[in-house]
Amino acid sequence: MVSEKLQKARDFEGKYIPYVPASKRPAFHVTGGIGWINDPNGFSVYKGEYHLFFQYHPYSTKWGPMHWGHVKTRDFVRWAFLPVAMAPDEPYDHAGCFSGSAVEMPDGRQLLMYTGVQQVRQEDGVLRDIQTQCIAIGDGINYEKCPENPVLTEKDLPEGGSKYDFRDPKVWLDEDGSYYAVVGNRCSDDSGTILLYRSEDGIHWTYITMLDASYNEYGKMWECPDFFPLDGKQVLLTSPQEMTPVGLEFHPGFGTICLIGSYDKEHCAFLRERVQAVDYGIDFYAPQTLATPDGRRVMTAWMQNWSTANCQPSGIHCFGEMILPRELTLRDGRLIQNPVRELERYRGRRVSFRDVLVSDETNLQGVRGRILDLTVTIRPAGKSGYRWFRFNIAKDGEHFTTVRYKPETSKIRVDRTRCGFPYDIVHVREFLVRPRDGELKIRAIMDRHSVELFFNDGEQAATFLLYTPEQADAISFEADGAVLMDVEKYDLLLGAEPEGGAQK
Ligand code: FRU
Numbered sequence: 074m075v076s077e078k079l080q081k082a083r084d085f086e087g088k089y090i091p092y093v094p095a096s097k098r099p100a101f102h103v104t105g106g107i108g109w110i111n112d113p114n115g116f117s118v119y120k121g122e123y124h125l126f127f128q129y130h131p132y133s134t135k136w137g138p139m140h141w142g143h144v145k146t147r148d149f150v151r152w153a154f155l156p157v158a159m160a161p162d163e164p165y166d167h168a169g170c171f172s173g174s175a176v177e178m179p180d181g182r183q184l185l186m187y188t189g190v191q192q193v194r195q196e197d198g199v200l201r202d203i204q205t206q207c208i209a210i211g212d213g214i215n216y217e218k219c220p221e222n223p224v225l226t227e228k229d230l231p232e233g234g235s236k237y238d239f240r241d242p243k244v245w246l247d248e249d250g251s252y253y254a255v256v257g258n259r260c261s262d263d264s265g266t267i268l269l270y271r272s273e274d275g276i277h278w279t280y281i282t283m284l285d286a287s288y289n290e291y292g293k294m295w296e297c298p299d300f301f302p303l304d305g306k307q308v309l310l311t312s313p314q315e316m317t318p319v320g321l322e323f324h325p326g327f328g329t330i331c332l333i334g335s336y337d338k339e340h341c342a343f344l345r346e347r348v349q350a351v352d353y354g355i356d357f358y359a360p361q362t363l364a365t366p367d368g369r370r371v372m373t374a375w376m377q378n379w380s381t382a383n384c385q386p387s388g389i390h391c392f393g394e395m396i397l398p399r400e401l402t403l404r405d406g407r408l409i410q411n412p413v414r415e416l417e418r419y420r421g422r423r424v425s426f427r428d429v430l431v432s433d434e435t436n437l438q439g440v441r442g443r444i445l446d447l448t449v450t451i452r453p454a455g456k457s458g459y460r461w462f463r464f465n466i467a468k469d470g471e472h473f474t475t476v477r478y479k480p481e482t483s484k485i486r487v488d489r490t491r492c493g494f495p496y497d498i499v500h501v502r503e504f505l506v507r508p509r510d511g512e513l514k515i516r517a518i519m520d521r522h523s524v525e526l527f528f529n530d531g532e533q534a535a536t537f538l539l540y541t542p543e544q545a546d547a548i549s550f551e552a553d554g555a556v557l558m559d560v561e562k563y564d565l566l567l568g569a570e571p572e573g574g575a576q577k
Pocket of ligand 1: 111112128139171172188240241296297358359
């Protein structure tokens, strides 16, 4: 049954989506139909297609009572809108259907597991959010919330677990035939922990164990967990709030960390071996992954940061977009991220240069644009080397964003101060990369108002929104010293049909 609230959201979308010109959306990154989006939810395979839901407030470009928006794709690049999947229309989720996940059930239905939020006046008179986990089951378009809801409540928390911060279930159906879910929680030391639950039918759940916790080292509340095997190891992803900075690895505030370790499945014991940042840019949060039928682990994320999400460009219809999904692997014990290979099908005109000597500001014929896939490889020219190399993107007489590399410290500095975004917020990030034999490879994927950077085939990724007018499309290169540079640039042609036919 479609509730009045859900129908209202669907009608609203239906009425206003046509008013958003295609040029006001990214060419190949997911945005909401209209209004505000945050976290990706329910990123999963269903009946042979990839589905993605998201935290959605269609009625304004600000966060509000959370609905679940819905899109699907066959190739992670071209997405089709589907009607709003859920509205906060039950007593147990009246304050929002918060983040969650999805899985295809053996009988062909799709199960959504999400956090239902209700506001309850507490004994001290304060109105607070109580968070529980809930289930909805459907056919890929329409979903029925289960009569058993909420299926996990404060009764299912370990001692000291907070009912106010208990959210973002990530569910999967295991080879052993059981459903498992990881859920974020705040424990008695006030910091984050990840809890594991099991169910035989996806509806009745039992608490199993606490998989790992912050112990106040990696931020406070741990949001949006994901837990999956990767290249012989086990990975736990989570997005902590209130991180304290550590060198150039972790920046303060909202971050995303990756805990790599081993998993003793029989005893449900996760042994953490190392922790790293996932993205070194400004705009990345709350990632979620899926396993593709051809064996890849693919991750999407919200291309935003809660600290800056209220600074919005004027005159927008839609706020918030997702990253281009990334393929994950492990190399030398580190998480490696690369854009999904499907993007390459959309590569159009290629321009390439080899061994360009860069010292003064250099522009290359045909190397410009805002919807493109650009790879720059640099090495020192001659023995004396160079002090820094930089390239500027989204550039005109007034605007630019700079990516600078200093070989002496192996440090990258990305600076978008002059990108045209008139807010006094963080605009600069610095982080370390690992050149190979003196060579550094940087791939930049640009889509109108964003750039996603990948260093040395995915060893580091860094994501930035650039609210620069689209006509600022020049790219220039510069070095202090002498650099030899190779450049390969493709325009991305999203109007064209991909090889192998269009999405139906
Ligand atoms: C993370 C988050 C989640 C929550 C959702 C609410 O960005 O705070 O923990 O479920 O956003 O929209």
